[in-house]
Amino acid sequence: MSQSKREQVVSHLRYIRQELREMHQGVLEDGLLPEGGEIRGVMAQMEALLELLEGKAAKKAKAEAN
Numbered sequence: 001m002s003q004s005k006r007e008q009v010v011s012h013l014r015y016i017r018q019e020l021r022e023m024h025q026g027v028l029e030d031g032l033l034p035e036g037g038e039i040r041g042v043m044a045q046m047e048a049l050l051e052l053l054e055g056k057a058a059k060k061a062k063a064e065a066n
Contacts, residue, residue, distance in 0.1 A: 005052065012049040016042055 019042045023034040 008052060009049060012045060012052070016045050016049070019045070 019038070023038060023042075026032055026034060
């Protein structure tokens with residue numbers, strides 16, 4: 001994985017981790033579940049990360065098949 005891609009992955013993971021920590025704190029302190037929009041936002045970040053990772057893997061698998 002190139003340094004640029006690695007930095008993107010690390011950035012995505014840090015953002016997701018921070019968002020999940022904030023949601024967890026809200027549950028612990030207030031006993032309230034996060035709003036649907038918050039959850040969808042984190043899921044979108046996870047999907048973007050997966051696409052970034054799968055894009056690299058898909059290209060590699062395609063090259064190996066040829």
